[in-house]
Amino acid sequence: MKLTPVGVDIAKQVFQVHWVDPQTGEVVSRQIRRATFLSHFANRAPCLIGMEACGGSQHWARHLEQMGHQVKLMPGQAVKAFVSGNKSDVADARAIWTAVQQSGVRSVTVKTESQQAVLALHRMRQQLIRFRTMQINGLRGLLTEYGEVMAVGRAALNRAMADVLARLEARLPTMLVDTLREQWQRLDVLDEQIARIERLSHFSDWMKEERACLQLADIPGVGLLTATAAVATMGDPKAFHSGREFAAWLGLVPRQTGTGGRIRLHGISKRGDVYLRTLLIHGARSVLARAKEPGPWIEQLGRRRPHNVVIVALANKMARTIWALLAHGRTYEKGYVSTRAA
Known part of the structure; x- marks a missing residue:
C-alpha cells in the first residue's frame, strides 16, 4: 500500500501541513491549530508523515504512530537543503514534504516515553554540571580582579577559598565578601543536586x-x-x-x-x-x-x-x-x- 506523503511544520500553536491529494493531484497547504492537529489525522488513511526532529516532535510522532501512520523525523539540517525561496512556514512544510520522500535523508528514531524520561534526567544532570562550571569560573574571574589567583581545579579552589575570603574581609565591603561566600557555598548545593540525580533509583x-x-x-x-x-x-x-x-x-x-x-x-x-x-x-x-x-x-x-x-x-x-x-x-x-x- 502506497502511503500519501505529508509534510508537517511544527510550531507552538499553529502547524503548517502540506500534501498532494493522490486522487485529484491538488496541492494542499493549510494551517491547523494545535488543539485539532491529532483529530485531523485520526480519520485519515495511513500516511507517511514527515516532521523535523525538534521540540515536541517525539510526542506527536508517538501519537501519530498509534493512529496507524508512519512517521519519519528528520534533522533540520537535512530538511534545509530542500527549502526554496524565503523561509516561511509554507516553504518549510513543502521542504519537509519533499525531504520525506527522499531515500537518502536519515531519520531520527521515535523514542518511547520511558527512553525520553531517562534522557531528560541526563540532560538535567548535564545542565547542572554546566551551571557548576560557570559558577566556579565566575568566582575565579571575580577574585582575579582583586589579585587572588588560585591553582587549577575544584579541590584547589576549596582549599584556598577560606583564606582568600579572610584576606578580602579587611579590604572589601562586607556585603561583597558575604555574597562571594554564598556563591562558593552554592557549589555544594549543585554537587548535591547532581549526586541526587546520579543516585536516583530510576x-x-x-x-x-x-x-x-x-x-x-x-x-x-x-x-x-x-x-x-x-x-x-x-x-x-x-x-x-x-x-x-x-x-x-x-x-x-x-x-x-x-x-x-x-x-x-x-x-x-x-x-x-x-x-x-x-x-x-x-x-x-x-x-x-x-x-x-x-x-x-x-x-x-x-x-x-x-x-x-x-x-x-x-x-x-x-x-x-x-x-x-x-x-x-x-x-x-x-x-x-x-x-x-x-
Whole structure:
C-alpha cells in the first residue's frame, strides 16, 4: 500500500501541513491549530508523515504512530537543503514534504516515553554540571580582579577559598565578601543536586528492566550513566546499518575533506550527540588509566599515535561494540573476534 506523503511544520500553536491529494493531484497547504492537529489525522488513511526532529516532535510522532501512520523525523539540517525561496512556514512544510520522500535523508528514531524520561534526567544532570562550571569560573574571574589567583581545579579552589575570603574581609565591603561566600557555598548545593540525580533509583531500575542496558554493563568503560544514555539515545539499533555508522553519528571519526580524488583526514568531527560522546571518551580514558594490561591493539596504537588519539580510538571501538551487542542481541565477550558471514 502506497502511503500519501505529508509534510508537517511544527510550531507552538499553529502547524503548517502540506500534501498532494493522490486522487485529484491538488496541492494542499493549510494551517491547523494545535488543539485539532491529532483529530485531523485520526480519520485519515495511513500516511507517511514527515516532521523535523525538534521540540515536541517525539510526542506527536508517538501519537501519530498509534493512529496507524508512519512517521519519519528528520534533522533540520537535512530538511534545509530542500527549502526554496524565503523561509516561511509554507516553504518549510513543502521542504519537509519533499525531504520525506527522499531515500537518502536519515531519520531520527521515535523514542518511547520511558527512553525520553531517562534522557531528560541526563540532560538535567548535564545542565547542572554546566551551571557548576560557570559558577566556579565566575568566582575565579571575580577574585582575579582583586589579585587572588588560585591553582587549577575544584579541590584547589576549596582549599584556598577560606583564606582568600579572610584576606578580602579587611579590604572589601562586607556585603561583597558575604555574597562571594554564598556563591562558593552554592557549589555544594549543585554537587548535591547532581549526586541526587546520579543516585536516583530510576536509572538502576530502568537498567534492570531494559535488557539492552544489561547487555552493555560488562563492556569496560561503560557504567550506569553511559549504558542508560546509549540505549535511550540510540532508540532502535536497526536504524544504523553498522557500528561504524553509529560511531560516525556520534562524531567519533575523523572529519575529512576531499577534492580531485584526494582525501585529507582531520580531527574528530564532533557531530551527533555531544553528551554521549563525552561519556564514551571519559570511559575510554578511565580504561586506559586503570587497565594493567590494555591489550595488544591499544599498545600498538599507543606507539604510533598520541595519547588523546588512542582515547578517541578506544571510544570509537566502545561505540561499535555497543551497537553490535544491541543490534545482534549478544552479550559482551572479552577477546571476541567477529567473522565475516559466509
